[in-house]
Amino acid sequence: xxxxxxxxxxxxxxxxxxxxxxxxxxxxxxxxxxxxxxxxxxxxxxxxxxxxxxxxxxxxxxxxxxxxxxxxxxxxxxxxxxxxxxxxxxxxxxxxxxxxxxxxxxxxxxxxxxxxxxxxxxxxxxxxxxxxxxxxxxxxxxxxxxxxxxxxxxxxxxxxxxxxxxxxxxxxxxxxxxxxxxxxxxxxxxxxxxxxxxxxxxxxxxxxxxxxxxxxxxxxxxxxxxxxxxxxxxxxxxxxxxxxxxxxxxxxxxxxxxxxxxxxxxxxxxxxxxxxxxxxxxxxxxxxxxxxxxxxxxxxxxxxxxxxxxxxxxxxxxxxxxxxxxxxxxxxxxxxxxxxxxxxxxxxxxxxxxxxxxxxxxxxxxxxxxxxxxxxxxxxxxxxxxxxxxxxxxxxxxxxxxxxxxxxxxxxx
Amino acid sequence: xxxxxxxxxxxxxxxxxxxxxxxxxxxxxxxxxxxxxxxxxxxxxxxxxxxxxxxxxxxxxxxxxxxxxxxxxxxxxxxxxxxxxxxxxxxxxxxxxxxxxxxxxxxxxxxxxxxxxxxxxxxxxxxxxxxxxxxxxxxxxxxxxxxxxxxxxxxxxxxxxxxxxxxxxxxxxxxxxxxxxxxxxxxxxxxxxxxxxxxxxxxxxxxxxxxxxxxxxxxxxxxxxxxxxxxxxxxxxxxxxxxxxxxxxxxxxxxxxxxxxxxxxxxxxxxxxxxxxxxxxxxxxxxxxxxxxxxxxxxxxxxxxxxxxxxxxxxxxxxxxxxxxxxxxxxxxxxxxxxxxxxxxxxxxxxxxxxxxxxxxxxxxxxxxxxxxxxxxxxxxxxxxxxxxxxxxxxxxxxxxxxxxxxxxxxxxxxxxxxxxxxxxxxxxxxxxxxxxxxxxxxxxxxxxxxxxxxxxxxxxxxxxxxxxxxxxxxxxxxxxxxxxxxxxxxxxxxxxxxxxxxxxxxxxx
Numbered sequence: 001x002x003x004x005x006x007x008x009x010x011x012x013x014x015x016x017x018x019x020x021x022x023x024x025x026x027x028x029x030x031x032x033x034x035x036x037x038x039x040x041x042x043x044x045x046x047x048x049x050x051x052x053x054x055x056x057x058x059x060x061x062x063x064x065x066x067x068x069x070x071x072x073x074x075x076x077x078x079x080x081x082x083x084x085x086x087x088x089x090x091x092x093x094x095x096x097x098x099x100x101x102x103x104x105x106x107x108x109x110x111x112x113x114x115x116x117x118x119x120x121x122x123x124x125x126x127x128x129x130x131x132x133x134x135x136x137x138x139x140x141x142x143x144x145x146x147x148x149x150x151x152x153x154x155x156x157x158x159x160x161x162x163x164x165x166x167x168x169x170x171x172x173x174x175x176x177x178x179x180x181x182x183x184x185x186x187x188x189x190x191x192x193x194x195x196x197x198x199x200x201x202x203x204x205x206x207x208x209x210x211x212x213x214x215x216x217x218x219x220x221x222x223x224x225x226x227x228x229x230x231x232x233x234x235x236x237x238x239x240x241x242x243x244x245x246x247x248x249x250x251x252x253x254x255x256x257x258x259x260x261x262x263x264x265x266x267x268x269x270x271x272x273x274x275x276x277x278x279x280x281x282x283x284x285x286x287x288x289x290x291x292x293x294x295x296x297x298x299x300x301x302x303x304x305x306x307x308x309x310x311x312x313x314x315x316x317x318x319x320x321x322x323x324x325x326x327x328x329x330x331x332x333x334x335x336x337x338x339x340x341x342x343x344x345x346x347x348x349x350x351x352x353x354x355x356x357x358x359x360x361x362x363x364x365x366x367x368x369x370x371x372x373x374x375x376x377x378x379x380x381x382x383x384x385x386x387x388x389x390x391x392x393x394x395x396x397x398x399x400x401x402x403x404x405x406x407x408x409x410x411x412x413x
Numbered sequence: 414x415x416x417x418x419x420x421x422x423x424x425x426x427x428x429x430x431x432x433x434x435x436x437x438x439x440x441x442x443x444x445x446x447x448x449x450x451x452x453x454x455x456x457x458x459x460x461x462x463x464x465x466x467x468x469x470x471x472x473x474x475x476x477x478x479x480x481x482x483x484x485x486x487x488x489x490x491x492x493x494x495x496x497x498x499x500x501x502x503x504x505x506x507x508x509x510x511x512x513x514x515x516x517x518x519x520x521x522x523x524x525x526x527x528x529x530x531x532x533x534x535x536x537x538x539x540x541x542x543x544x545x546x547x548x549x550x551x552x553x554x555x556x557x558x559x560x561x562x563x564x565x566x567x568x569x570x571x572x573x574x575x576x577x578x579x580x581x582x583x584x585x586x587x588x589x590x591x592x593x594x595x596x597x598x599x600x601x602x603x604x605x606x607x608x609x610x611x612x613x614x615x616x617x618x619x620x621x622x623x624x625x626x627x628x629x630x631x632x633x634x635x636x637x638x639x640x641x642x643x644x645x646x647x648x649x650x651x652x653x654x655x656x657x658x659x660x661x662x663x664x665x666x667x668x669x670x671x672x673x674x675x676x677x678x679x680x681x682x683x684x685x686x687x688x689x690x691x692x693x694x695x696x697x698x699x700x701x702x703x704x705x706x707x708x709x710x711x712x713x714x715x716x717x718x719x720x721x722x723x724x725x726x727x728x729x730x731x732x733x734x735x736x737x738x739x740x741x742x743x744x745x746x747x748x749x750x751x752x753x754x755x756x757x758x759x760x761x762x763x764x765x766x767x768x769x770x771x772x773x774x775x776x777x778x779x780x781x782x783x784x785x786x787x788x789x790x791x792x793x794x795x796x797x798x799x800x801x802x803x804x805x806x807x808x809x810x811x812x813x814x815x816x817x818x819x820x821x822x823x824x825x826x827x828x829x830x831x832x833x834x835x836x837x838x839x840x841x842x843x844x845x846x847x848x849x850x851x852x853x854x855x856x857x858x859x860x861x862x863x864x865x866x867x868x869x870x871x872x873x874x875x876x877x878x879x880x881x882x883x884x885x886x887x888x889x890x891x892x893x894x895x896x897x898x899x900x901x902x903x904x905x906x907x908x909x910x911x912x913x914x915x916x917x918x919x920x921x922x923x
């Protein structure tokens with residue numbers, strides 16, 4: 001009897017192992033994050049989100065004034081709102097909610113050329129928080145520790161596009177305890193709070209889908225980059241823009257035939273990315289850029305040149321295995337670094353990039369699909385649950401300083 | 414485009430606030446009027462002077478080396494090209510101290526151990542910013558490996574050897590045709606065997622062309638010479654191809670047999686598409702029936718256009734399918750418009766017509782030709798049955814008992830993957846063997862007619878300069894004279910040019 005059981009156990013183990021090896025797909029590789037395959041986790045059922053009903057002057061009216069907000073790279077804040085409104089994680093009962101979302105479109109005050117002006121955003125956020133703290137009891141319960149805000153602007157909740165000014169202002173004092181969902185991420189930086197969730201910038205999924213070329217087109221470009229190297233309007237001598245890294249790339253490699261780099265923006269930009277092996281993603285005025293999303297979607301290995309950057313969903317995606325990190329001081333040796341990577345490593349990175357769950361996690365498709373960036377945000381929020389007992393404040397206890405910050409921010413909006 | 418526009422407009426917006434900060438700082442400084450301010454002013458003036466002399470912004474160098482933090486210390490002496498280009502405007506000196514102080518402040522109050530600082534950094538350029546050839550080789554190896562992997566994943570699985578059958582013979586156009594075909598075959602990413610059958614026996618010329626390819630070739634000869642009539646040629650070519658098929662059977666070559674005539678043009682997709690064939694496939698061939706230049710032809714073609722404007726013959730031969738992609742018939746070349754007008758012998762300037770279905774449009778599995786093969790289908794005849802055929806074998810369809818088993822390739826014949834063309838020189842045209850000129854050719858145009866003088870020009874000394882100018886004017890006048898004479902016949906103009914130039918030469922020497 002015993003021997004039969006042993007034989008049966010052995011057979012089942014063997015069959016199990018054989019099945020696993022048979023499932024191994026040669027073309028793509030499973031991405032194991034720090035906690036297993038978290039990219040494919042389903043957040044539904046693991047958390048409940050309550051969406052505050054703010055007057056439309058905070059969201060709809062702003063969007064009506066300028067519909068360009070739906071297509072620029074900060075459009076994530078609008079699409080997250082829309083997703084949450086119709087998502088199964090939404091609850092209409094605030095008592096059972098784990099997280100509270102405040103729909104403010106703070107990055108929608110655009111210049112005629114389409115760039116967001118952040119000067120009114122602190123006042124807008126402040127007035128929204130005043131509203132929710134006076135109409136609902138949940139803010140005062142935790143002083144915002146179980147609330148999350150989407151702030152996709154350049155330096156997140158520091159609400160300025162210039163880094164020095166942003167550092168000076170720091171994160172808006174009222175948002176110090178809240179979880180910030182932002183695109184900016186740099187370690188040891190004032191504008192990145194512990195526990196923030198880094199998301200990719202918005203890139204229009206349909207536009208990228210229409211520019212796909214057949215997969216068998218051979219990749220013949222070694223390194224590809226299109227963008228500015230010198231920002232002649234604001235930083236004529238160089239050295240300020242991108243901390244001199246982009247200028248260094250240009251000066252060192254403009255004569256190198258392996259590097260297809262220029263400021264020219266061709267109509268075949270997406271197609272060319274699909275014909276390249278490495279795509280440079282250097283920092284600009286801010287360390288993040290939509291290039292990372294485009295590189296991942298088009299299967300081009302991202303070469304990240306930004307010291308101390310925190311990439312999107314860093315706790316779920318093992319970026320060191322997928323991309324190549326190059327320190328800014330090593331830029332003059334970029335060609336040596338890239339050519340000395342063994343071909344097996346390059347092929348492995350390409351296999352990881354080819355994994356559809358990777359591409360899905362970087363995009364904000366409408367309607368939402370399982371595994372996309374919306375779900376990764378919810379996964380990130382779910383991983384932070386349950387809230388520690390210490391975030392719940394005793395009634396009457398105040399932690400935040402409501403009068404902190406520049407005087408201009410205290411004006412009503 | 415979106416991105417750069419975004420960046421540029423961003424910068425436009427930023428410039429307003431950025432420029433605003435500088436005058437604020439300077440005004441703050443000047444309002445203090447302390448010894449510090451005077452000291453800075455003096456330093457400013459000194460640096461201005463030095464910059465004027467040196468030609469670049471010397472002040473920044475000094476401040477960098479004195480005050481820079483860790484990340485800016487690794488500067489090479491070369492890189493101040495960027496500063497050099499902008500010359501010595503010393504306007505920013507008042508702002509730099511505030512900047513650097515700000516830098517210092519930042520590092521002291523900034524969050525814990527951040528080594529990334531905001532502010533001006535140097536642009537690092539290595540001493541020799543040019544590609545290293547070893548690295549370029551490594552990069553190409555990487556690209557090659559990646560492309561191989563791509564082909565393995567997305568291309569054909571288990572690609573079979575391509576066996577190419579080409580009949581050829583030595584003639585003027587052979588080098589042109591064979592070189593073109595050779596280059597196409599060298600680009601094929603699969604294993605290749607090239608069987609070249611030559612009429613008139615194996616020659617060194619053809620062997621020399623084949624040797625350049627680096628492909629695996631089987632070069633055999635047939636004793637007969639190529640006849641001059643197109644009919645005879647087609648028949649001999651068919652026999653040559655059968656000879657090659659016999660070789661495939663004898664050597665038991667395994668792969669896909671395709672017929673590549675040397676004057677045809679093949680697309681690379683053809684070689685990818687034929688890998689999909691199982692036993693016997695057919696592709697669509699574009700027929701480039703090159704029409705002759707006789708006047709008779711042009712008038713007839715005009716009348717043709719009036720008659721069948723809607724029914725212009727499609728120059729395509731190949732399989733025809735119905736809507737469910739099943740083979741239902743064949744498109745052949747409509748030769749009715751050219752009836753009576755086609756070239757009979759190689760010298761005719763009329764149109765050269767193809768056969769009903771050219772050999773080039775068919776591909777077959779080499780196992781069909783073997784004596785004994787495992788899964789050889791029953792609808793194929795043995796190759797030996799074609800041995801005794803007296804007339805010519807028009808197309809390999811004769812090998813099949815059941816022609817409906819042919820697989821249409823190239824999305825059921827909708828893609829034209831190769832083109833048929835016959836262009837040959839006159840049968841008596843001569844060409845240097847192997848295209849090497851030996852002995853030297855006859856002189857056709859003497860080099861004295863070249864525009865530059867025989868003697869190299871001498872450097873004129875001071876006295877001769879005046880003379881030189883005079884000569885130039887002399888030359889100029891002769892030129893005007895000749896320009897007027899251009900209106901006359903060319904010949905006379907030539908002699909006159911020669912005469913006037915000879916005249917000026919004489920004047921020079923004098």
